[in-house]
Structure formats: structure tokens, C-alpha cells
Amino acid sequence: MRIYADENMPLVSQFFSDIGTVSLFNGRTVSAQQLNDADIILVRSVTDVNEALLQLNTKVRFVGTATIGTDHIDQAYLASRSIAFSSAPGCNAQSVTEYVLASLWCLAQKYQWDLSHKTVGIVGVGNIGSRLANTLQALNITTLLCDPLRAAQESDFAHSDFQQLCQHCDIISFHTPLCTSGNFPTKYLLNAQTLAMLKPDCAIINASRGAVIDNNALLHDLQTAQQRRAVVLDVWEHEPNIMTALLPYVDIATVHIAGHSIEGKARGTEMLYQRCCELLNIPITKQLTQFLPAPAFKDIHISENFGLPDVQNIARLLYDVRRDDAILRQYLHKQGFDWLRKNYPPRREFSSLQIRASVIPDYLRQLGFGIA
Numbered sequence: 001m002r003i004y005a006d007e008n009m010p011l012v013s014q015f016f017s018d019i020g021t022v023s024l025f026n027g028r029t030v031s032a033q034q035l036n037d038a039d040i041i042l043v044r045s046v047t048d049v050n051e052a053l054l055q056l057n058t059k060v061r062f063v064g065t066a067t068i069g070t071d072h073i074d075q076a077y078l079a080s081r082s083i084a085f086s087s088a089p090g091c092n093a094q095s096v097t098e099y100v101l102a103s104l105w106c107l108a109q110k111y112q113w114d115l116s117h118k119t120v121g122i123v124g125v126g127n128i129g130s131r132l133a134n135t136l137q138a139l140n141i142t143t144l145l146c147d148p149l150r151a152a153q154e155s156d157f158a159h160s161d162f163q164q165l166c167q168h169c170d171i172i173s174f175h176t177p178l179c180t181s182g183n184f185p186t187k188y189l190l191n192a193q194t195l196a197m198l199k200p201d202c203a204i205i206n207a208s209r210g211a212v213i214d215n216n217a218l219l220h221d222l223q224t225a226q227q228r229r230a231v232v233l234d235v236w237e238h239e240p241n242i243m244t245a246l247l248p249y250v251d252i253a254t255v256h257i258a259g260h261s262i263e264g265k266a267r268g269t270e271m272l273y274q275r276c277c278e279l280l281n282i283p284i285t286k287q288l289t290q291f292l293p294a295p296a297f298k299d300i301h302i303s304e305n306f307g308l309p310d311v312q313n314i315a316r317l318l319y320d321v322r323r324d325d326a327i328l329r330q331y332l333h334k335q336g337f338d339w340l341r342k343n344y345p346p347r348r349e350f351s352s353l354q355i356r357a358s359v360i361p362d363y364l365r366q367l368g369f370g371i372a
Ligand SMILES: NC(=O)c1ccc[n+]([C@@H]2O[C@H](COP(=O)([O-])OP(=O)(O)OC[C@H]3O[C@@H](n4cnc5c(N)ncnc54)[C@H](O)[C@@H]3O)[C@@H](O)[C@H]2O)c1
Pocket: 068, 069, 070, 089, 090, 092, 093, 096, 123, 124, 125, 126, 127, 128, 129, 146, 147, 148, 149, 150, 175, 176, 177, 178, 179, 184, 185, 186, 207, 208, 209, 234, 235, 256, 257, 258, 259, 260
């Protein structure tokens, strides 16, 4: 069995070497010729999988993407050739949630906000949006949720439409897929018109896909604004060639790494391994926990005086998003967007740190910390 995988897919040899011969490729430059004898193809978000890529291959059985986003996959084409397909839903939901949380704490410190007085709008309430909502609610931060697809299917879903979010929120965080068609397209959901509906100081966070925000319109808004608007961008239109003119106006700028915790990326590989085993009808014998390195911080004791304001101090032991903002600003010109993603320094999720206490506050459990 010939297995071809993106070179940026962690642990792929460890998981797949018993199933077949694993060869690695560069996800941006891979060609149809390179994949012509593949039985299994494993990609990340930078590879467009379509007729052009698979035209020379007559035997591929499975295509997997170790991501939740699927805007790079022509699923109709795969179905037309009866090629099984899987993404990795939820693999990086915790990682992105921790990224947004770290960004909120960073903005709160910079602008001296009290987050408990802010209303955060969450657009797209799937794996990431719902986890983020639960996390913010555990921290006593008010949320408004916008997900018209869920609203149509769930009578008890507390939906606010996007216009309401624009008018009422102090912070809006985007967590939708990139869709250009259908009843609820998301391309340029935030555009010149909807930007004009926002409160003048409404902060914007985008860790979904770059084109959910019209980057030209955002630049114009930021350049002409009367009031400072805080902005966090992890994703950009036209990656890897991003609009650097935005950088001076963006508080936190990162290279599409919100989902790149060690666990988040590796869980994507594990999920594809599980799908392959099911497809090939072979037993699942390997688990992510076998391969994860020991974390630098294993456990921490908290006392009875620990309170909500202390949570961010623990979280910062694991991740400070300012590190990633500094990396982009220092090295983008020298190394380029893709190199910075490939060489992303390790980041562990909250679950890697065990909290010890006589009584564990509920919110630490809800945030996903390990409990000893
Ligand atoms: N920056 C990163 O590293 C990173 C990591 C993971 C995911 N992502 C992006 O974030 C997106 C969301 O991830 P997820 O795991 O939560 O996906 P998901 O599929 O679980 O959830 C997406 C949600 O968005 C909703 N939605 C669709 N169209 C909408 C619209 N017009 N308005 C409001 N809601 C809408 C869907 O109903 C769904 O509930 C992914 O599609 C991906 O593009 C980025």
C-alpha cells in the first residue's frame, strides 16, 4: 500500500507505517505525477485536492485531510470516483479556543478591559465556536451566538443573526468554514457594509479562514477609523502572500497557527489513522498518548486562594500568543509565511497540565485543564 502524506503532518510514520510505505510531500508544490501510484493521500489545508491533482492516479482509495476546514477539497469529484474521504472534525477545537482566550487576555491587558463587562459574539458555533462559548461562559463572559444552520435545525439554539451581533457586540470572533455558495455563504461575511454596522470600537478576531473577512475593506476601515479597533488575525486572504499593509493596525498577527498545538495537529493525524483502519477493516492498535512528549510543566498546586483572575497566569505557563505575534513581525520578511508555520515552536494544550488542589474550581475543568 502506497501512502503519501504532507511533510507537515506530525507522527504520520508512527501511525501509518504498519499500513503501508509512507512517502512525504510538500503540500504547496505536490503534483499529480508525484501521487500517481498512491493508495492513500493525506493532506493538510494547503493542498487543493481535485481532478487536476488526481487525474493520473487510478487506484487511490482514500483521501484524508488532517484539518476541519475542507474548502481545499473537491468532495464532489472524490465522490464521483468513489474515493473515500475524511476530515478531522474537532481535532484542533481546543487549540483554537486556547488561542482566542490567550488573545482576549492579551487585549484585555493592553486596553485595560474588564472582560466580564464585554459581550463576545461567536460566528459559527460548531466544534470550535461551541467550545469557545462554554469556556467564556465558565469565565463569566457574556456571549451571543450566530449560527443560522444550527438555528434551522435546533429549536432550542439561542441564535442571534449576524446583523444583531454587529450591532451589539464588543468583540466578534469568527469560527465558520469558508463557503462561497449555499444559503449562508461566509466569504466576505465581514465586508465594507457589515464593518460599518459594528460599534466603532468592536474588536475583531479571525481564526477561521482569511476570506471570511474582506481584507481590503478591513484595511480601509482601520485606516479611516475615528476610534481604535482591536484586531486579531490568525488567517489572511491569499496566504501565504498576506496583505502586510494590515500589520501596523493589527494587535495580534499570527501565521495560521491557532490550531497548531502539539495535540491539535497530532490528533488530526490520529483521526485519519482511525478512519483508514475502519476503511481497511484492520484493528486500531495505536493511540496518540503513546507518542506525545512529556510536557515541560506537568502539574501545579493551587491553594484555596486561587480565583478566576489567576486562570490566565496558569494559562500563560503554557501559551502566550504574544510570542507568535512577535515571530510573525520579526521573521515574515526573512523566512516567509510557510516556513514560520513549518517551524512553529511547540505549544501544549491545557490538558497537558494537571491541577492539584483540595477543591478544584469547576471553571478549570470546563477550560480543559487536567485534574490530578
Ligand atoms: N486558524 C486555524 O488554525 C483553524 C483551525 C481549525 C479550524 N479553522 C477554521 O475554522 C472553521 C470552524 O472550525 P470548526 O471545527 O468549528 O468547524 P465546524 O464545522 O465544527 O463548525 C462550523 C460551524 O459554522 C457554522 N456556519 C456555517 N456557515 C455559517 C454562517 N454563514 N454563519 C454562521 N455560522 C455558520 C456551521 O453551521 C457550523 O456549526 C473551519 O472550517 C476552519 O476553516 C481554522
